[in-house]
Amino acid sequence: MKKILIGSYITIAIIVIYAVTNGQLFDSKKSKAISAGERLYNENCLACHGGTGKGEGKRAGTAINNQHFLNSISNQDLFNYVKFGRQGTDMPAYAKKLSDEDLHNLVSFIREWQTEKISLEAPTTITGDPERGKGQYNLYCLSCHGEDGAGKIKMGTALANPQYLKYTTDRQIWTATAFGREETRMGPSLKGLEGARQLKKEDISDIVRYIRSLEKTK
Ligand code: HEC
Ligand code: HEC
Numbered sequence: 001m002k003k004i005l006i007g008s009y010i011t012i013a014i015i016v017i018y019a020v021t022n023g024q025l026f027d028s029k030k031s032k033a034i035s036a037g038e039r040l041y042n043e044n045c046l047a048c049h050g051g052t053g054k055g056e057g058k059r060a061g062t063a064i065n066n067q068h069f070l071n072s073i074s075n076q077d078l079f080n081y082v083k084f085g086r087q088g089t090d091m092p093a094y095a096k097k098l099s100d101e102d103l104h105n106l107v108s109f110i111r112e113w114q115t116e117k118i119s120l121e122a123p124t125t126i127t128g129d130p131e132r133g134k135g136q137y138n139l140y141c142l143s144c145h146g147e148d149g150a151g152k153i154k155m156g157t158a159l160a161n162p163q164y165l166k167y168t169t170d171r172q173i174w175t176a177t178a179f180g181r182e183e184t185r186m187g188p189s190l191k192g193l194e195g196a197r198q199l200k201k202e203d204i205s206d207i208v209r210y211i212r213s214l215e216k217t218k
Pocket of ligand 1: 137181187
């Protein structure tokens with residue numbers, strides 16, 4: 001009886017030690033990825049996206065540390081955005097320069113800037129009239145995002161960009177338009193929020209259909 005008891009104590013002790021060291025192993029693996037990511041960020045991205053991702057870098061990269069942005073994208077989206085870049089803008093593609101492991105490390109580092117969990121609601125199906133959307137776009141968005149979503153340096157991003165559209169869902173375009181990006185020039189557009197535009201949900205859906213229609217012409 002005593003032997004069995006000692007035996008089970010030993011088993012429990014082994015399980016506890018295993019769990020603790022495994023946890024530490026996991027933690028140190030994670031913090032290694034983050035510090036490797038930080039190094040890569042400082043070497044490759046800081047000049048444009050700024051020290052804390054605020055986009056205050058000398059070469060006018062966007063703000064990638066705001067909570068609305070971080071809450072609207074998955075790690076896979078971030079990975080793709082960096083790997084494939086945005087052709088025709090200042091955002092380079094890193095597919096050749098950095099390995100997939102480097103990119104995963106960068107993603108781990110950028111994800112550390114997310115301090116809040118926010119759910120950004122959008123309609124389940126985003127249907128609408130792209131022609132009407134174009135009218136709305138020209139009124140409310142063109143001044144910063146340029147004609148046909150071409151983008152304007154230091155004003156607004158290129159929404160017609162093929163890589164942006166390829167790796168971004170309608171829902172993500174909708175939530176970026178509706179809720180904006182805190183602490184950037186991209187204010188909210190949805191009626192009821194503190195923004196200059198006060199657009200109805202249907203207006204935003206029309207605009208999303210218009211932006212999506214720009215994909216084919218590229
Ligand atoms: C005053 C200038 C301004 C106006 C007007 C404006 N935007 Fe923006 N928009 C920006 C900026 C700047 C960003 C990038 C923000 C950042 O740094 O993350 C942005 C980002 C976005 C994004 C995310 C793009 C990306 O690359 O992830 C979408 C989508 C968007 N805007 C849609 C719209 C739509 C639709 C309208 C009109 C209803 C609009 N914006 C009006 C300045 C503007
Ligand atoms: C030469 C300047 C420059 C460098 C270097 C650069 N970026 Fe960018 N980045 C930009 C610009 C400009 C955009 C917005 C492009 C557009 O859509 O008009 C952007 C867009 C992005 C986006 C998408 C943001 C959004 O709102 O959708 C991410 C994520 C990003 N960059 C991450 C990185 C990372 C990580 C690195 C380093 C590995 C990096 N960038 C290096 C200029 C740069």
